[in-house]
Amino acid sequence: MTPPGTARTPRGGEPLLRLSGVSRSYGERQALHPLDLELFPGTCTALFGHNGSGKSTLLRLACGRDRPTTGTALFDGRPVDEDDPQVRARVAVTGDTVAFYPDLTVREHLELITVAHGVAAADGWIGQVLADRRLTDHADQPPSALSSGQTQALQLAAALVRPRDLLVLDEPEQRLDPSARTRLAELLRGEKADGVAVLLATHQAELVHAVADHVVVLEDGKVLLRGGPEVLHELDGGR
Numbered sequence: 458m459t460p461p462g463t464a465r466t467p468r469g470g471e472p473l474l475r476l477s478g479v480s481r482s483y484g485e486r487q488a489l490h491p492l493d494l495e496l497f498p499g500t501c502t503a504l505f506g507h508n509g510s511g512k513s514t515l516l517r518l519a520c521g522r523d524r525p526t527t528g529t530a531l532f533d534g535r536p537v538d539e540d541d542p543q544v545r546a547r548v549a550v551t552g553d554t555v556a557f558y559p560d561l562t563v564r565e566h567l568e569l570i571t572v573a574h575g576v577a578a579a580d581g582w583i584g585q586v587l588a589d590r591r592l593t594d595h596a597d598q599p600p601s602a603l604s605s606g607q608t609q610a611l612q613l614a615a616a617l618v619r620p621r622d623l624l625v626l627d628e629p630e631q632r633l634d635p636s637a638r639t640r641l642a643e644l645l646r647g648e649k650a651d652g653v654a655v656l657l658a659t660h661q662a663e664l665v666h667a668v669a670d671h672v673v674v675l676e677d678g679k680v681l682l683r684g685g686p687e688v689l690h691e692l693d694g695g696r
C-alpha cells in the first residue's frame with residue numbers, strides 16, 4: 458500500500474540493506490557486538506530480545522541515525538546516513554522519536570509529510586491511511602488529543618503516507634489493542650507484497666510468526682539465535 462505515483466527502484470537480487478560487522482559501543486559499554494545482516498526487498502527481518510538487548514541500537518544503525526563503532530552499514534550500496542537525500546526519500550522510520558507539532562492537526566501532519574515527499578493527489582491517499590489506522594474521527598484534532606494507541610497509529614500513518622523502499626519500525630505493536638495488532642500484521646504483509654523491505658524490533662512473538670521471514674534474537678548485544686520464525690520456539694517458553 459504505497460502512495461500513488463511511487464516507482465520502486467528496480468533491483469537485481471542485491472540486498473537493499475547490508476550490515477557488515479557492525480557494532481556499537483557507548484564508552485566502555487558494548488551495546489552491540491559485531492553483526493552481519495542483509496535485508497532484501499519484499500522481505501521482513503524481526504529483531505527479538507529482552508529490554509536492553511540491542512534492538513533499537515541496531516535499528517538506529519540500519520536507518521542511518523547513528524554510526525557504527527566498527528563495520529559498515531550500506532543502503533543500496535551507499536553508507537547509510539539519515540542526512541543523505543536518497544535515504545530520506547526511501548527509508549521510512551517509526552518509533553517513539555517522531556515529534557509532533559502541537560498546533561497542527563493529525564491530518565495536517567500527514568499533509569506536511571506528503572508535501573515534503575512530493576506525493577501527488579495526496580488528499581484521497583491521506584484519507585485512506587487515516588481510515589485504515591482508525592484515525593478518521595480524530596483527523597481534525599491535535600496529536601495531544603489522541604490516546605496512546607492512537608498516537609502509535611499516527612506514528613505508523615506518518616510512515617505510510619510517504620514513499621518508501623525500507624520501513625524500519627521499533628516495537629510497532631506497543632499500545633495497540635488486539636484488533637489493531639491484527640491490522641498491523643496485515644499491513645506489514647502488504648508492505649512485503651509491495652516489495653518494501655521491513656526491519657522491525659518487537660517483543661511480540663505473534664507478530665514475528667505473522668510477518669517475519671528472518672529473525673535475529675539478541676541477548677546482551679550478541680546474536681543468540683537467528684533463522685526463520687521457528688527459532689523462537691527454542692527460547693524459554695517460546696517467549
Ligand SMILES: Nc1ncnc2c1ncn2[C@@H]1O[C@H](COP(=O)(O)OP(=O)(O)OP(=O)(O)O)[C@@H](O)[C@H]1O
Pocket residue numbers: 483486488506507508509510511512513514515658
Ligand atoms: N545513548 C546511549 N548511551 C549509553 N548507553 C546506551 C545508549 N543507548 C543505548 N544504550 C545501552 O545499550 C544497550 C542496548 O540498548 P537498546 O536500546 O538497543 O536495547 P533494546 O533491545 O532496544 O531495548 P528495549 O526492548 O528496552 O527497547 C542498553 O544497555 C542501553 O542501556
